[in-house]
Amino acid sequence: MNEGSALVLFSGGQDSTVCLAWALERYRRVETVGFAYGQRHEIELLQRPVIRSALAAMSPAWAAGLGVDHVLDLPTLGAISETALTREAQFQMSASGLPNTFVPGRNLLFLTYAAALGYRRGIRTLVGGMCETDFSGYPDCRNATLQTLAEAISLGMDAPYAIETPLMWIDKAGTWAMAERLGGAPLVDLIIEHSHTCYLADRTTRHPWGYGCGTCPACDLRAKGWEKWQAEKS
Secondary structure (H helix, E strand, O other): OEEEEEEEEOOOOHHHHHHHHHHHHHEEEEEEEEEEOOOOOOHHHHHHHHHHHHHHHHOHHHHHHEEEEEEEEOHHHHHHOOOOOOOOOOOOEOOOOOEOOOOOOHHHHHHHHHHHHHHHHOOOEEEOOOOOOOOOOOHHHOHHHHHHHHHHHHHHHOOOOEEEOOOOOOOHHHHHHHHHHHHHHHHHHHHHHHOOOOOOOOOOOEEOOEEOOOOOHHHHHHHHHHHHHHHHHO
16 A cells, blocks of 8 residues: 555546545545536535445445545536536537537646645645546547646646546446456445436436436446446356
8 A cells, every 4th residue: 555645536426436446445545526517417426425435334444544525616617618518418429529528628627626635635646537448539538638737737836746547548347347356346336326427417217337317428338338347257
């Protein structure tokens, strides 16, 4: 275990839950930060404390390492973003060639705010669930973007910052497998029952992989990852 500390960008979704477990295995102190930016699936924010409590109950070491939670309000991001995540709109490709679920600048803003919070909290390692393997083409999920941002943050804060992305080079099947390695069946079950990824905020329809509408891009990725993981296990 690293004797340092980490601040996990924790949305309440599958990816950030796995990243939180990953950080709890590696750092002595782990704090979490979430963002309310007017997202349609803001129900994910309600799942955050449920997941944190469940993770703490799973392991005495995780309970000891899990620190303070923070939720930052960023309503301006939603106000200036004409996207399917912040407006009632159908999911489709935009004229730019990116899906209209792309919120411009979201990860850049999240990590900059997290770095500012980390500066005050004495934390210089930021952990996020960004991925360049199974993703929708978001340019702010790319490793080059994030590592360049880490350099800019370090220069701007005059302190060495690191951005850790444990899911960067694995697909959704790999994310399920990582969850099982970290916490066994209890962590997999926790993700299925309590994490939320569906863009339409559907927590009434239960699938083998969790709750969701089953048709939005987030549900589609999650379902395909589950099916691939199950096939690899059999």
